[in-house]
Amino acid sequence: MNISPAVAGSRSRPAPAPAPVPPAAGPSEARAAFKESAGAGLGFIPLGLAFGALVTQSGLDWWWAGLSATLAFGGSFEFLLIGMVTAAAPLAAIALSAFMVNVRHVFYALSFPLHRVTGRLGKTYATFALCDEAYALTTGKQARSWPGRRILWLQLFLHLYWAVSAVAGALLGSLIPEGVTGLDFALTAMFTVLALDAVRDLRGDLPTPALALVSALAARLLFPGQMLLAAFALFTAALLARHFTNGRKPTRA
Amino acid sequence: MPDTRYAIAAVLVAAAVTWGLRALPFAALTPLRASSIVQYLSTRMPAGVMVILLVYCLRDLSLTQTRTLAPLIALAVTVGLHLWRRNALLSILGGTAAHVILASAVFAP
Numbered sequence: 001m002n003i004s005p006a007v008a009g010s011r012s013r014p015a016p017a018p019a020p021v022p023p024a025a026g027p028s029e030a031r032a033a034f035k036e037s038a039g040a041g042l043g044f045i046p047l048g049l050a051f052g053a054l055v056t057q058s059g060l061d062w063w064w065a066g067l068s069a070t071l072a073f074g075g076s077f078e079f080l081l082i083g084m085v086t087a088a089a090p091l092a093a094i095a096l097s098a099f100m101v102n103v104r105h106v107f108y109a110l111s112f113p114l115h116r117v118t119g120r121l122g123k124t125y126a127t128f129a130l131c132d133e134a135y136a137l138t139t140g141k142q143a144r145s146w147p148g149r150r151i152l153w154l155q156l157f158l159h160l161y162w163a164v165s166a167v168a169g170a171l172l173g174s175l176i177p178e179g180v181t182g183l184d185f186a187l188t189a190m191f192t193v194l195a196l197d198a199v200r201d202l203r204g205d206l207p208t209p210a211l212a213l214v215s216a217l218a219a220r221l222l223f224p225g226q227m228l229l230a231a232f233a234l235f236t237a238a239l240l241a242r243h244f245t246n247g248r249k250p251t252r253a
Numbered sequence: 254m255p256d257t258r259y260a261i262a263a264v265l266v267a268a269a270v271t272w273g274l275r276a277l278p279f280a281a282l283t284p285l286r287a288s289s290i291v292q293y294l295s296t297r298m299p300a301g302v303m304v305i306l307l308v309y310c311l312r313d314l315s316l317t318q319t320r321t322l323a324p325l326i327a328l329a330v331t332v333g334l335h336l337w338r339r340n341a342l343l344s345i346l347g348g349t350a351a352h353v354i355l356a357s358a359v360f361a362p
Contacts, residue, residue, distance in 0.1 A: 046342065059254055060254055064260055071264055072271055076306065101302075102270065105274045107299075182323065182352045190345050191306045202300050
């Protein structure tokens with residue numbers, strides 16, 4: 001498709017030669033971002049379909065799936081939100097749970113390359129759509145040279161995959177026969193996979209998942225009504241205690 | 254369907270909290286980066302939070318009913334697939350499919 005510059009240059013002054021535009025930043029960055037997003041998209045689309053199907057199976061309207069996917073863009077909490085909304089949980093409880101489940105995003109500010117994204121609107125959207133996968137893709141080794149535009153395009157593609165597949169799943173979900181249940185296990189399976197990967201990233205630091213497991217079980221037994229809040233609080237306290245007791249010793253690194 | 258206004262408000266609340274958590278830390282970036290406590294927590298939090306959420310998903314398992322076998326078998330399928338192939342999508346879809354089949358057909362209520 002590309003006309004090679006040598007051919008174009010052989011004619012002396014092609015009439016209204018398109019000025020040597022700086023390599024069309026928009027489309028090429030979009031294309032590069034699309035390629036980078038494809039792997040994550042393969043994961044988003046089936047999960048989004050499952051999310052949408054679960055929304056209608058839980059008795060919520062199809063548009064709610066789209067609303068949640070677009071505005072509360074954060075897969076894991078959205079699955080939890082379905083259950084809370086159908087149980088008519090108080091808004092304060094929803095806010096608290098959203099905080100606890102999504103508080104991990106606080107740490108993304110440590111390394112997400114927001115400084116490369118220009119403009120107030122761009123920065124606003126980049127933080128709004130800073131999901132786990134966007135963070136993972138834009139902070140990896142291969143992303144060190146990405147300009148801000150490519151980061152934004154990537155986030156937009158991920159956002160679209162999620163929202164469109166959620167709506168599609170919600171519309172198709174009503175076709176699932178009555179007796180078919182158990183789709184909600186997608187959430188459990190997702191956390192299983194995320195936990196396995198995250199534990200592997202700790203490279204042998206087994207006390208951390210062990211403390212988390214003990215915190216979760218203790219919270220389940222002692223505070224069944226506020227299990228998530230109690231578990232996160234216990235785990236954070238345990239990590240801090242460990243940090244301060246280890247602080248005295250010389251570090252391994 | 255619960256009350257429509259409530260269902261919308263729930264999404265808005267979740268969205269506001271989520272966005273706040275994503276955007277506000279950038280304002281406090283410098284002190285965050287310098288803090289050794291934050292560094293320590295930030296490397297260990299994700300794994301712990303995922304473990305806690307996994308336990309939370311399984312919190313209502315009854316140890317006395319045979320129907321509990323469906324999620325336990327599906328969990329084993331998910332873990333097995335993931336240790337074998339390290340493909341997140343395959344593990345999630347495989348585990349979910351196992352659960353749907355077991356819960357709908359084998360251990361149907």
